[in-house]
Amino acid sequence: MNSKSVEAAQASAMLSQLPAPVLENLMANSVQRSFSSGETIFLQGEPAYAIFLIVEGWVKLYRISTSGAEAVVAILKRNRSFGEAVALRDQPYPVSAEAISDCTLIQIDGKRIRRQIIENPELGLNLLAATQVHLHALIEQVEQLKARSGVQRLAEFLVDLAEGQPNHNRLPLPYNKTLIAGHLGIQPESLSRAFAKLRDHGVRIEGNHATIDDLELLRDLANQDKGQPWVR
Amino acid sequence: MNSKSVEAAQASAMLSQLPAPVLENLMANSVQRSFSSGETIFLQGEPAYAIFLIVEGWVKLYRISTSGAEAVVAILKRNRSFGEAVALRDQPYPVSAEAISDCTLIQIDGKRIRRQIIENPELGLNLLAATQVHLHALIEQVEQLKARSGVQRLAEFLVDLAEGQPNHNRLPLPYNKTLIAGHLGIQPESLSRAFAKLRDHGVRIEGNHATIDDLELLRDLANQDKGQPWVR
DNA sequence: CGGTGAATTGATCATCATCAAAGGGCGTGG
DNA sequence: CCACGCCCTTTGATGATGATCAATTCACCG
Structure with a gap:
């Protein structure tokens, strides 16, 4: 188990603040696995045997509905865990997981964690804290x-991205636009048009980099009232 | 603590399968509270001090976004718990909770549960199991x-409703239509029109009762493919 | 009764999906 | 090295869905 793994464990909601011996025991008995971009980690409906922690790279959680439509449920990066709540019960995964970049994960056996x-x-x-993050x-x-x-x-989405980065010039988009569209619950064409609309508000896109002129302006736009009538 | 409370505890994901003495201890130290329809149970942003279990009635979890718009996050009935994951940490509730019918809840102190x-x-x-239900x-x-x-x-929504009930004639709608609309993420007017469309598919509405001619037909409608292009 | 809020219906508008077409980057095989 | 195909992305045209605004009806309650 290398230093990157330890780093990820300490930065995760799931394993941080654990007494060192417990953490070491868990880590010593867990497996590190690599996935290349596009590879499936597990499929919706499979028995949940393990909890995963992302050491490096990006993972997509998605669901195929009975009609065959895909809905992206979450996109996770470094230091995030997934499958916590499920792997502790004898239940199937409610979602599928796929690597959307080359990535390394720590895989921890559910039964072992249970013990x-x-x-x-x-x-x-x-x-519980970790699942609470998911819930939120x-x-x-x-x-x-x-x-x-x-x-x-x-x-x-762009505001969140920018807040991770210090300078808002040539902000790299973390994954391709088709996936961003899925994440936002719209079609790729609509995403393209949404980007076009944001051009009038100081956002420029070149390839997979975004430049944001005025972050405040963007934040305002995101929070603009639509005047809901159901607010009494 | 009356029999209804015990019943609810045993039917809940949170407290079922607990050794009797532990359950009794918890119950003995928890409070039973009544709320009348429309009353607020807690507000988003308040410190989370307690976990709630619904003994009787209905509860709405909702969120007010920065823009002031309300989004119904969940509608819960008998035997469901809420606030589990949050009350165990020193964090504010991420949602607000409101009684949407007269109801009785068991309120369990977070710190006590922690101990x-x-x-x-x-x-x-x-x-963890209980939060997993929420997550799902x-x-x-x-x-x-x-x-x-x-x-x-x-x-x-109607299919789920009907599956709880044996006969699909005069199925009572559990709460008013404005709220159903919020739950489904549409406006009341749109709900009204959606009901109208379902009339052609064997669903009739009289007041707050629904009659379903063919449950299978309705299920098919709910699962019809929209032909997603992003499915590769 | 008068008033209030829920529900419905009509008319119109904004948003977004869909279908179609075209450009561009990239890797593979000739 | 170049040609080809593939996939991602963009843009245009059109249609479906749902929001908004307005008006009306109805039930309920003081």
Whole structure:
């Protein structure tokens, strides 16, 4: 287990703040795996045997509905874990996971974690914290989908991106636009048009880099009221 | 603590399968509270001090975005718990909760549960299970919002309703239509029109009762393919 | 009764999906 | 090295879906 893995563990909601011996035990018994871009990590409906922690790269969680349509449920980066809540129960994964860049993951056996929780309940609390992060992200996504337009969601996406970076010049888009569209719940064509609309608001796109003139302006756009009548 | 409370505890993902003494201890130290329809249980941003379990009635979880728009995140009924993941950490509630019918809840102190988890790690696993139910529900909601039309979501909603009930004649709608609209992420007017469209598919509405001629037909409608191009 | 809020319906507009076409980057095979 | 094909991206035209604004009806309640 290399230093990058330890770093990821310490930065994750799931494993941070664990007593060192517990963490070491877990890490010693977990597997590090590499996936190349496009590879499937697990499929919706498969028995959930493991919890994953992203050491490097990007992962997409998605769902294929009965009709065959794909919905991107989450896009995760370094230091995020997934599958926590499911792998502890005898249940199938509710989503599929796919590497969207070359990436390395730590794979921890669910049964082992289960045993560890019994011995060290703090770990259970940590896992609850980690799932809470997921929960929160999904709640925000539902809010965005219900109360904001596609352009606004894109603006929000760019603001989030920029906040991770110091300079807003030539901000690299983390993955291709088809995927961004899926993440935002719109079609690629609509994304293209949404970018065009943002050009009037100081956003320029060149290839897979974005330049943001005025971050405040963009933030305002994302939060503009649509005047909901159901607010009493 | 009356029998209804015990019943709810045993039917909940959160407290079922707990050793009797642990359950009794928890219950003995929790409060039963009543709310009348429309009353606020807690507000988004408040410190999360408690976990709630619904003994009777209906509760709405919603979020007010920075723009002031309301998005209904979940609607919960008997035996469901909420606030589990949050109340165990020193964080504010990410949503607001409101009683949408007269209802009785069991309120369990977060700090107490935290102590109990340390003593009895099984409880931690149970809570993980409970949050997993929430997680799953949200994932489904995201999928529905991204990949289905309003009419389809309404069809799905009715199918879910009907599956709880044995006869599909005069199926009572559990709450008013404005709220159903919010739950489905559409405006009340659009809901009205969606109901009108379903009339052609064997669904009739009288007041707050629905009659479904052919449940299978409705299910098909909800799952009809929209022919997604992003499925490779 | 008068008033208030829920529900419906009509008319219109904004948003977004869909279908079609075309340009550009990139890797593969000749 | 170049040609070809493939996929991503953009743009245009059109249609479906749902929001908004306005008006009306109805049930309920003080």
